[in-house]
Amino acid sequence: MYEVLLMNRFLPAIPFSWTVLVINIGSNLAGFFLVQVLLGSAYPQEEWHRMAALDRGANLALLAVLVPAAVAVLLVLAAPVNSALKALKQGRELPETALENARRRAVNIPFYAAFMNLAAWIVPSVAFPVFFKLRSPDSAFNLGVAIVYNFSNAVMITLLALVLLEQACRIAVIPKLFPEGKVKDQRKTFKLTIRHKLLIMYFAICFIPMFQTALMINANARYADPNVVLPHLGVFSVILFAFAALYGLWLVLLFSRNISAPAWEIMKAAETISAGDYDARVQVMSNDEIGHMGDRVNEMARELKERERIREVFNLFTSPEISREVLSRKSFAGGEIRQVTLLFSDLRDFTTMAERFSPEQVLDSINNYFEEMSAAVVQHGGIVLQYVGDEVEAVFGAPLDDPAHADKAVAAALEMRARLAALNQRRLEQGQDPLHHGIGIHTGPALAGIVGSRYKISYALVGDTVNLASRIQGLTKELDADILISKDTRDSLTLSRTLSAPFNAQVKGKKKSVQIFRLID
Numbered sequence: 001m002y003e004v005l006l007m008n009r010f011l012p013a014i015p016f017s018w019t020v021l022v023i024n025i026g027s028n029l030a031g032f033f034l035v036q037v038l039l040g041s042a043y044p045q046e047e048w049h050r051m052a053a054l055d056r057g058a059n060l061a062l063l064a065v066l067v068p069a070a071v072a073v074l075l076v077l078a079a080p081v082n083s084a085l086k087a088l089k090q091g092r093e094l095p096e097t098a099l100e101n102a103r104r105r106a107v108n109i110p111f112y113a114a115f116m117n118l119a120a121w122i123v124p125s126v127a128f129p130v131f132f133k134l135r136s137p138d139s140a141f142n143l144g145v146a147i148v149y150n151f152s153n154a155v156m157i158t159l160l161a162l163v164l165l166e167q168a169c170r171i172a173v174i175p176k177l178f179p180e181g182k183v184k185d186q187r188k189t190f191k192l193t194i195r196h197k198l199l200i201m202y203f204a205i206c207f208i209p210m211f212q213t214a215l216m217i218n219a220n221a222r223y224a225d226p227n228v229v230l231p232h233l234g235v236f237s238v239i240l241f242a243f244a245a246l247y248g249l250w251l252v253l254l255f256s257r258n259i260s261a262p263a264w265e266i267m268k269a270a271e272t273i274s275a276g277d278y279d280a281r282v283q284v285m286s287n288d289e290i291g292h293m294g295d296r297v298n299e300m301a302r303e304l305k306e307r308e309r310i311r312e313v314f315n316l317f318t319s320p321e322i323s324r325e326v327l328s329r330k331s332f333a334g335g336e337i338r339q340v341t342l343l344f345s346d347l348r349d350f351t352t353m354a355e356r357f358s359p360e361q362v363l364d365s366i367n368n369y370f371e372e373m374s375a376a377v378v379q380h381g382g383i384v385l386q387y388v389g390d391e392v393e394a395v396f397g398a399p400l401d402d403p404a405h406a407d408k409a410v411a412a413a414l415e416m417r418a419r420l421a422a423l424n425q426r427r428l429e430q431g432q433d434p435l436h437h438g439i440g441i442h443t444g445p446a447l448a449g450i451v452g453s454r455y456k457i458s459y460a461l462v463g464d465t466v467n468l469a470s471r472i473q474g475l476t477k478e479l480d481a482d483i484l485i486s487k488d489t490r491d492s493l494t495l496s497r498t499l500s501a502p503f504n505a506q507v508k509g510k511k512k513s514v515q516i517f518r519l520i521d
Contacts, residue, residue, distance in 0.1 A: 016085055016173060017078035023164045024074055024113050025067070028120075031157030037239060066120050077112050080105045081173060088176055099177070106173045107189040107287065110165035114158045121154030152208050159200050160247075166192060167254065170285040181284030181295045193288050197255050205248035209240050262290045266297050273297075278305035335449025340397035340461065341409040341441060341489060342469035343382065345373055345416060347390035348436040348477055365427075366390055369435055372423050376415035380408045385460065393470075395461055398448045406443050406492035413439045413483045413519060438476025441519075442469035443489040471507035472516060479505070483519040490517055497521065 084102030087094050094102075174183060184191070213236075265282050272280035278301050282294035347353075347369060354362050370392065374384050377394040381402060385393045394412070397405030416439060424434035444465035451460045472484050490499060500518035507514050 016081050017075055019168050019172065020074050020078045020109065020113065020165065021071060023168060024070065024117070024161050027157060027161035027164060028070075028117060031121075031153060031160065034243060035153050070116065070120065073116060074113065077105065077109050081109070081177075085173065085176060103177045103186050104188055106169055106177050107183065107186055110162050110169060110192075111190040113165055114162040117161050118154055118158045121157060122151060149212060152212055156204060156208050159204055162192075163200065163251065163254065167258075170258070174285045175283055178284065181282070181291070181298055183284055184287040184292050184295065186287065189287065191287050194259065194290070197258075197288075201248065201251050201255065204251055205244055209244040212240060213237055258286070259290055262286075262294060266290075266294055269297050269301070273301050273304065278302075278308060335447045337445050338398045338401070338448045338461075339405070339444070340395050340446050340448070340465065341405045341443040341492070342446070342461065342466055343377070343392075343394045343396070343409050343413060343439060343441050344470050344473035345392040345394075345437055345439045346473055346476075348438060350390040353433070365432070365435070368423060369420075369437075372419040373416050373437075376419050377412050379415060380412040382408060382412050386458070391473075395446075395448075398446075398461060399459065404494065406489050407495045409441050409443075409489070410485065410493065410495075410497060410519060413441060413485075414521070417482060437482065438473055439483045440469050440471070440473025440476060441484070441489050442472055442486040443492045444468070467509060468507065468514065471509065472514070475505055475507065475516070479518075481518045484516050485519055487515040487517070 080098070080102045084094055084099060087098075178186075262282070262285070269280040269282045280301055282297050284291045284294040284298070347366070350366075353365070357365075369390075370387055373392050377384050377392070380396075382394045382396045383398070385395055387393075394409075396402060396409040396412070402408065416437075420435060420437060427434055442465055444463075446461040446463040446465040448461050449459070450457050451462070452458055468486065472486055476482060476484055485499070487502065490497075497519065498521040500520060502515050502517055504513035505516055
């Protein structure tokens with residue numbers, strides 16, 4: 001776990017090319033040292049000195065060639081990533097092709113380095129045993145054992161470099177080059193899935209150590225004296241076991257952290273999103289299954305935020321209650337009968353005002369009026385259904401049931417009266433004419449539901465109750481009253497209100513007269 005903490009602290013401050021060089025060369029030197037220690041412990045001293053004398057010069061020659069070549073190749077591989085990180089640090093904008101190349105190289109460089117390491121180890125793994133065969137009396141069997149043993153070491157060292165470089169890229173590079181995640185969408189890249197990582201653990205912890213132990217037992221079988229063979233094999237086994245145990249523990253801690261830490265971050269982001277904060281994001285650092293899951297959480301958060309934005313815009317055209325009603329419906333067919341109170345408010349002499357003033361002044365006046373009247377409706381639990389010209393249509397008791405819908409409609413009408421008086425006071429101070437309106441209220445059953453077509457829908461109430469409320473509002477100008485309510489509304493009130501004496505009025509569309517009241521207070 002400590003190497004992860006060190007990486008988190010120091011890697012962001014080190015140039016990426018140096019990170020690649022240090023990890024790659026360090027892994028190979030560690031592997032070379034391990035091979036020498038294991039071979040030195042596996043063979044009798046005389047045999048080991050004979051083998052070391054044969055390959056000392058070859059090792060030095062190989063290092064003289066491979067180290068500079070490896071440094072050059074790694075610097076070339078890391079160059080696009082270095083340039084991109086430098087540009088981002090300086091705040092410069094990168095060309096799309098350069099950024100694309102840097103992203104692809106950042107994901108692939110652990111694999112490129114691994115392939116290079118494997119090739120660099122395979123060449124001597126085959127060449128040295130053949131070279132020794134020409135200079136020593138070793139059997140063909142021992143030659144094969146040496147080749148296979150060296151190849152197994154090459155695989156282990158390659159895996160070590162691959163894992164370290166992949167971790168370094170996760171910490172120091174990918175978060176900067178992929179701030180929005182979506183590492184999995186980068187084209188022409190290798191992918192190290194969770195399954196692959198588990199296979200790496202299996203080979204590093206189990207298969208390779210057991211395989212090497214079996215090889216060494218067979219290689220030492222030619223020594224007849226058990227007193228010579230067994231002590232060396234015992235030391236070899238202890239060293240190999242200690243290395244495999246430490247290496248395996250490190251891999252387990254590293255891989256488990258690379259799974260558990262993002263998983264916890266994903267769960268935390270999901271909890272934040274479920275609480276309504278759609279700005280939560282997961283830092284995606286890989287193209288494996290965990291990275292893909294993080295991308296999906298981020299996409300979900302973005303989509304939910306967009307839906308919330310659409311909902312907020314939708315609420316500007318309707319009410320939150322109606323938007324929830326619309327969004328909750330799977331089908332818009334049909335409706336339901338509700339006992340409601342309808343309120344209609346209409347500006348008087350609006351046509352004359354429209355002729356006298358500019359369109360901008362008229363629009364400003366009517367918007368100010370709608371703002372105040374709508375606030376009064378909402379304040380008392382009503383829903384503004386629509387604005388038609390200079391008219392406001394509101395309902396109380398739908399889409400949510402409200403037993404006090406009549407009381408609230410009357411309270412809203414009184415609030416509208418007070419707000420209009422305050423609005424007119426401001427208009428007079430600005431040298432503008434006052435506004436006048438009439439409000440009609442009626443209570444009764446109405447069919448409530450979604451109406452319209454596939455091109456446009458709205459929440460509406462239809463029926464005689466709606467028509468009568470509108471007709472009552474039309475009587476306000478004729479009767480010189482600002483608020484009129486029907487007998488049905490008066491009978492539905494549970495709170496005491498000051499009303500005028502009842503009088504009968506004839507409304508359009510009704511054969512019988514309708515009993516109405518002026519609302520005084």
